[in-house]
Amino acid sequence: METEVVSKSELKKLNPVFGQLSFDNHEQVVFCNDKDTGLKAIISIHNTVMGPALGGTRMWQYNNEWEALNDVLRLSRGMTYKSAVTGLNLGGGKAVIIGNAKTQKTPELMLRFGEFVHSLGGKYITAEDVGMATSDMDLVRTVTPYVTGISEDKGGAGNPSPITAYGVFMGMKAAAYHAFGTNILEDKIVYVQGIGNVGEALVESLTNEGAKVFITDINKERLEEVRDKYNVNIYEGTNIYAEEMDVYAPCALGATINDKTLPQLRTKVIAGAANNQLADENKHGLLLKEKGITYAPDFLINAGGIINVYAELENYDKSEIIRKTENLYNTTLEILNNADANGITTHQAAFDVAKSRIDARKLKNNADQLN
Ligand code: NAD
Numbered sequence: 442m443e444t445e446v447v448s449k450s451e452l453k454k455l456n457p458v459f460g461q462l463s464f465d466n467h468e469q470v471v472f473c474n475d476k477d478t479g480l481k482a483i484i485s486i487h488n489t490v491m492g493p494a495l496g497g498t499r500m501w502q503y504n505n506e507w508e509a510l511n512d513v514l515r516l517s518r519g520m521t522y523k524s525a526v527t528g529l530n531l532g533g534g535k536a537v538i539i540g541n542a543k544t545q546k547t548p549e550l551m552l553r554f555g556e557f558v559h560s561l562g563g564k565y566i567t568a569e570d571v572g573m574a575t576s577d578m579d580l581v582r583t584v585t586p587y588v589t590g591i592s593e594d595k596g597g598a599g600n601p602s603p604i605t606a607y608g609v610f611m612g613m614k615a616a617a618y619h620a621f622g623t624n625i626l627e628d629k630i631v632y633v634q635g636i637g638n639v640g641e642a643l644v645e646s647l648t649n650e651g652a653k654v655f656i657t658d659i660n661k662e663r664l665e666e667v668r669d670k671y672n673v674n675i676y677e678g679t680n681i682y683a684e685e686m687d688v689y690a691p692c693a694l695g696a697t698i699n700d701k702t703l704p705q706l707r708t709k710v711i712a713g714a715a716n717n718q719l720a721d722e723n724k725h726g727l728l729l730k731e732k733g734i735t736y737a738p739d740f741l742i743n744a745g746g747i748i749n750v751y752a753e754l755e756n757y758d759k760s761e762i763i764r765k766t767e768n769l770y771n772t773t774l775e776i777l778n779n780a781d782a783n784g785i786t787t788h789q790a791a792f793d794v795a796k797s798r799i800d801a802r803k804l805k806n807n808a809d810q811l812n
Contacts, residue, residue, distance in 0.1 A: 457507065465518050468494075469564070470510075473557040478550040480538065482557065483509060485517035486565050487533040490803045493563055494534025495589065495747065495754075496520035497570030498554070498577075500542040513537040515695070515717050516570075520747070523740040525795035526772070527765075529751050534565045542572030551580045559585035568601070568750045571637075571694075575600050589750035598753050598762065601746035605714055606642030608766045612742025613688060613712035615773035620710045620735040621687070624770075627651035630686045632676065632708075634658075635693025636667045639714040639743075643692060644671050657681055658693070682706055689713070691739075696720040703728050712737035719788065726786035737773055738791040744769060 453460055458470060468489060473482040486494040496517055503509040513535050521533025538554060540546070558567050558581065568590035569578055575597070578590040591597025613631075614624040621629075631647055632655045633640050640656070644667060647654050654673040658664050664675050678684065682702040689708040691697045695717035698706075703725055711718070711734060718739045719725040729736045745766040752762050780790035 457510065461511065461514060464514055467514060467517065470514070471557070471561065473554065475550075475553045478547065478553045479540070479545065480550045480553045480557075481540065482536055482538045482554055483513045484536040484557065484561065484565055485513040485534060486561075487514075487517040487535075488521040488799065489532035489564060490799050490806065491521075491525055491532050492530040493566050493587075494520070494532040495524065495566040495568065495750065496533060496535035497568040497590070497746075498536040498538060498573055499570040500538040500540060500546055500572030502541045503537070503539050506539070509537050509539050512695075519716050519740045521799070522792055522795040523744050524747060524751075525798045526738075526741050526776075526791050527744040527748065527769075528798075529747065531747070531751065535570070536565070536567055538572075546572070546577070548580055551577050552584055555581035555584040555588065558587050561587070563587050566754075568746075589753045591753065598749045598759075600638070601749040602638035603642045604749040604762060604766055605743055605746035606639045606646065607763070608745025608748070608769045609639065609643055609690070609692075609712065609714045609742050610646040611767055611770040612737045612773045613690065613710070615770045615777065616710045616712045616735045616737040617688065618774060619777045625650070626688075628653060629688060630655070631688040631690060632657065632681055632684065632686050633690045633692055634681060634697065634713070635691065635715065636663055637692065640690075640692035641667055643690060643714065644673060648673060652688075655681075655684075655686075680705070691715040691718050698725050698729070700725075703732075706732065706734060708734060710735045710737070712742060713739065714743045715739060716743065722788050722792075723786075726788040730780075730786050735777065736787050738776065738788050741776060741791045742769055742773055 467487045469486040471484040517533050517535035524531035566587045575592045578588050581588045593599040618624040629652050631652045634657045636656050636658050648671045655676045657676045668675050683705040685707045688710040691713035695715050698718050699720035748765045776790045780787040
């Protein structure tokens with residue numbers, strides 16, 4: 442048979458799933474299509490060694506299918522390491538629904554999505570992410586038990602965003618201690634990029650502590666609302682990356698630390714809620730280290746949300762949720778110190794802790810199977 446020579450980019454197109462760089466040994470990827478409701482979703486199960494793959498559902502108007510697949514693969518992989526580094530018995534999974542959450546999300550579409558989740562028999566457990574609310578999860582709960590992030594009045598742990606923000610605040614304080622020798626954020630200049638559910642709650646904690654907060658968002662109404670509520674500054678410039686600041690808190694979407702933005706950064710600390718902040722975790726992690734910027738790994742400090750929904754599976758109460766989330770301060774500090782001691786990036790230090798837990802559990806699971 443004649444073999445054709447194809448370029449790297451053509452190869453990537455021909456192998457859009459297994460050939461993807463971000464496809465990091467995912468166990469299962471499920472494409473869900475329903476003509477009647479218009480549902481087009483991808484459920485990605487990265488790893489179930491530590492437990493069922495738990496991760497939220499994001500609804501987003503992706504430019505193309507490739508973008509959606511890339512996002513879900515990167516996000517589900519991140520969930521594996523997030524749960525492992527936080528010490529939760531959960532694997533990593535995530536789902537994306539392709540579409541505009543404001544105009545295309547219908548009860549029928551959410552129910553059909555819930556049926557697809559149910560068909561996986563508990564291997565994947567969903568929750569909310571960008572574009573989703575607790576009410577959507579309540580709806581999904583009517584067709585499957587494999588959902589968390591349910592309203593408190595329906596027996597769930599409620600909206601995870603305030604807890605996520607609290608964890609980010611704790612992680613930011615640990616990073617501040619590492620960078621400035623104090624964890625007090627009073628008078629520190631903090632830029633919060635994206636003032637949605639998590640960003641707003643973070644702004645509240647920051648202003649309570651007396652930080653000088655600047656906010657950015659693509660939603661003008663939201664900016665004015667949050668400015669008036671907390672008396673913070675709307676960033677009026679055009680390029681926040683080049684601004685001098687103490688802390689940059691990415692709380693919108695991922696990959697804002699990339700080849701273009703990184704050389705411009707004049708912040709001393711990066712600590713925010715967004716998943717996958719580093720476009721390339723090895724390369725950009727290293728460049729941040731070289732620039733002397735303290736980077737609090739996103740998948741560690743934004744774990745409050747998963748701690749919150751995990752309570753629904755493990756039946757622990759609000760005080761335990763708070764205690765576990767508060768402990769992100771200690772874990773972050775430990776990881777930042779480990780990174781220094783071993784001359785590695787903070788991302789790598791967090792990743793190594795997670796990876797060693799997964800490897801140890803895999804050995805134990807294998808041994809248990811033999812017994
Ligand atoms: P959200 O949808 O409520 O808020 C996102 C905000 O970012 C919106 O106000 C949006 O207008 C804004 N935004 C979008 N693109 C922007 C841009 N280019 N510049 C500035 N602002 C922009 O989402 P959320 O629940 O607050 O989550 C924020 C981030 O944190 C997401 O990346 C999410 O994956 C991550 N996260 C959230 C949770 C949680 O509990 N909600 C947990 C872990 C991680």
